[in-house]
Amino acid sequence: MGGVRLPSPRGAFRVWQRNATIFRKYWKTILLPNLFEPLLYLVALGLGLGAFIREGGINGLTYTQYIAPGLLASNAMFAASFESTFNTFIRLKIGRIYDAIVSTPVNAEDVVAGEYLWAGTRAALYGTAFLGVLTALGLVSEAPLISSPWALLIPPVLLVVGIMFSVMGTLFTSLISSIDFYAYYFTLVVTPLFLFSGIFFPIEDFPSPVPEIAWFTPLYHAVNVCRALATGPSLGVLVDIAWILVFTAALSLLPIRFMRKRLIS
Amino acid sequence: MxxxxxxxxxxxxxxxxxxxxxxxxxxxxxxxxxxxxxxxxxxxxxxxxxxxxxxxxxxxxxxxxxxxxxxxxxxxxxxxxxxxxxxxxxxxxxxxxxxxxxxxxxxxxxxxxxxxxxxxxxxxxxxxxxxxxxxxxxxxxxxxxxxxxxxxxxxxxxxxxxxxxxxxxxxxxxxxxxxxxxxxxxxxxxxxxxxxxxxxxxxxxxxxxxxxxxxxxxxxxxxxxxxxxxxxxxxxxxxxxxxxxxxSEHVSPEVLEFRAAPEALEKLPSIVEDVADDVDRIGEALLVYTSDSEAVTRKVRESGVEVRNTLHRQASLEDVFLKLTGRRLVD
CATH class of the missing domain: 3.40.50.300 (P-loop containing nucleotide triphosphate hydrolases)
Structure with a gap:
């Protein structure tokens, strides 16, 4: 009873597969709004606000070039957060999908791990589509939005970023009793991360302790990695990647433990 | 462990x-x-x-x-x-x-x-x-x-x-x-x-x-x-x-359910005493467990107590439950 049970990869895959089966039916209808959201930010802020940003832009990038990779990271955060909050809650409490699954050889810990993987997959899929749009937009404008071949590594990075935000969202889901509580999660966690992770302005230029605080938040590192891969990375990116991996691994067992308690009495 | x-x-x-x-x-x-x-x-x-x-x-x-x-x-x-x-x-x-x-x-x-x-x-x-x-x-x-x-x-x-x-x-x-x-x-x-x-x-x-x-x-x-x-x-x-x-372990094979006014129901247990194995009062009804239902009916008829309605049936699991717990299964 004591201790955390480690998930079985096979069981996790079955849960991932269940979600993929359903996603395959709807992906065409749900992909569009997921592309639109980051594009709206790109157009409104990149072209609108960007017009007021003086020659030279930020760190030698035009404003649109500056925010585009960050929006890739935040898009992954949103995709994985919705999946691990509302969607997971509905499967847990309303559809009772997990109750049915855990009476098969798939255990509660596999369900949670499968959901992590699925949220990561979804984040990577949306991210890849958005990356495609950014690349295409770059071809028709004077300055490319994605200028480095390292950008090919962005989809796998978004998979990991998605898993990280899925772990966070699942942790919140495993603790709440009503779907209304997500208002707190999105207002107090997701939105501040979106605004203060260096997507729209360089957080490093702020006085201490703002940059130090940012360093301890997850999206900040995801934005760093995406921007570096889109424009040509330096070795510093490895620190951000390590941060993401350590944070995700350290937190990942907690939701497993809590969700098991909710599913198995 | x-x-x-x-x-x-x-x-x-x-x-x-x-x-x-x-x-x-x-x-x-x-x-x-x-x-x-x-x-x-x-x-x-x-x-x-x-x-x-x-x-x-x-x-x-x-x-x-x-x-x-x-x-x-x-x-x-x-x-x-x-x-x-x-x-x-x-x-x-x-x-x-x-x-x-x-x-x-x-x-x-x-x-x-x-x-x-x-x-x-x-x-x-x-x-x-x-x-x-x-x-x-x-x-x-x-x-x-x-x-x-x-x-x-x-x-x-x-x-x-x-x-x-x-x-x-x-x-x-x-x-x-x-x-x-x-x-x-x-x-x-x-x-x-x-x-x-x-x-x-x-x-x-x-x-x-x-x-x-x-x-x-x-x-x-x-x-x-x-x-x-x-x-x-x-x-x-x-x-x-x-x-x-x-x-068969817990109750007699037959049950007679008598429905009558409360005063009448109160008189019945002593009337059927000799021929009943057991009696139970459930709300408006008196349940009489017996192996000789004819004898029970005869006694009740002879006593002249006014019974509104009599149901004769075989004993069921419900009766077993009632016997063992004093409660009905489904309220």
Whole structure:
């Protein structure tokens, strides 16, 4: 009873597969709004606000070039957060999908791990589509939005970023009793991360302790990695990647433990 | 913690073999001193039972008796607080996955996957058992046929009636061809027609040699389906036997139910005293248990007490429950 049970990869895959089966039916209808959201930010802020940003832009990038990779990271955060909050809650409490699954050889810990993987997959899929749009937009404008071949590594990075935000969202889901509580999660966690992770302005230029605080938040590192891969990375990116991996691994067992308690009495 | 249950499982294996040798039928499930407590109450207060291969074993009792908790412990959705619970010689705690691989579960509340169509529910469920795709496809067809839902294969789950959903749950529980099927109140909330159809299917399953464990608070369901059953109340098993045997053990074969004005009812017990084995007052009725109903009716008629209505029937499990607990099964 004591201790955390480690998930079985096979069981996790079955849960991932269940979600993929359903996603395959709807992906065409749900992909569009997921592309639109980051594009709206790109157009409104990149072209609108960007017009007021003086020659030279930020760190030698035009404003649109500056925010585009960050929006890739935040898009992954949103995709994985919705999946691990509302969607997971509905499967847990309303559809009772997990109750049915855990009476098969798939255990509660596999369900949670499968959901992590699925949220990561979804984040990577949306991210890849958005990356495609950014690349295409770059071809028709004077300055490319994605200028480095390292950008090919962005989809796998978004998979990991998605898993990280899925772990966070699942942790919140495993603790709440009503779907209304997500208002707190999105207002107090997701939105501040979106605004203060260096997507729209360089957080490093702020006085201490703002940059130090940012360093301890997850999206900040995801934005760093995406921007570096889109424009040509330096070795510093490895620190951000390590941060993401350590944070995700350290937190990942907690939701497993809590969700098991909710599913198995 | 780890070594304990395993030794338990080994010793059980040898016992099972002995039992087979004695020809009393193979035991497929054993519970000993099984308890489950939650933070604020004890749901199951130490139960012992054995289920033999190929039989239908029932748990009869009112809501809150601990039946569902007992079922949940069998399919590892609840962890026993203490005691032993073994399925096919495997300890439910240490061999969780293996146990779940061998059983089918029909839960009390519908938890079909509403994002999937009827047949997809079976296909996706089959994958959780790591069954080959081809085999699952073939079984899904057969099972839909079995539960008479073949024409609904492509329908949405939400379009099904309550009875159809229950049948689909039964089909889903059979996708892994389990040795043991656990059904928690399989017909609660169904109309009489749908109930009979479910009973038919369950009888067919026992006919095919499957072992069934079911809970119910309907005594007719228990009497119709179960080879043996136990009566559960307040977290304990208070009686266990074949339905007929339970009745003959605890109550007289016949029951006369007299309905009359309260004053009249009060006079009756002393009138029938010599010929009745027992009497029980339930609201507006007096239940007289006897082996000689004619004598009872004659006595009542001769006494001149005005009786509005008399019902003569055979004793049922309901009477057993009443006798043992002083309460009715379903209020």
């Amino acid at each position: 780890e070594a304990g249950p395993r030794t338990g499982a080994l010793s059980l294996n040898t016992q099972t073999e002995k039992r087979t040798g004695a020809g009393t039928g193979q035991t497929t499930l054993v519970a000993r001193g099984l308890k489950k407590s939650y933070a604020d109450f004890e749901a199951v207060k130490g139960v012992d039972f054995e289920v033999h291969r190929g039989e239908c074993f029932g748990f009869l009792g009112p809501n809150g008796a601990g039946k569902t908790t007992t079922m949940k412990m069998i399919y590892a959705a609840a962890v026993p607080t203490s005691g032993e619970l073994e399925v096919a010689g495997l300890d439910v705690r240490s061999a969780e996955r293996e146990v779940k691989r061998r059983i089918g579960v029909v839960p009390q509340e519908n938890n079909l996957d509403e994002d999937l169509k009827v047949k997809e529910n079976l296909l996706v469920y089959g994958r959780y058992f790591d069954l080959p795709r081809k085999l699952v496809r073939q079984r899904a067809e057969e099972l839909l046929e079995f539960v008479q839902l073949s024409d609904k294969a492509g329908a949405k789950v939400e379009q099904l009636s309550g009875g159809m959903k229950r049948r689909l749950l039964i089909a889903r529980a059979l996708i892994n061809d389990p040795d043991l099927v656990v059904l928690d109140e399989p017909t609660t909330g169904l109309d009489p027609q749908a109930r009979h159809l479910v009973w038919d299917k369950l009888r067919q399953l026992t006919g095919e040699g499957k072992t069934l464990i079911l809970t119910t608070h309907y005594m007719d369901e228990a009497a119709q389906l179960c080879d043996r059953l136990c009566i559960m109340e307040n977290g304990r098993i208070i009686a266990e036997d074949a339905p007929r045997a339970l009745i």
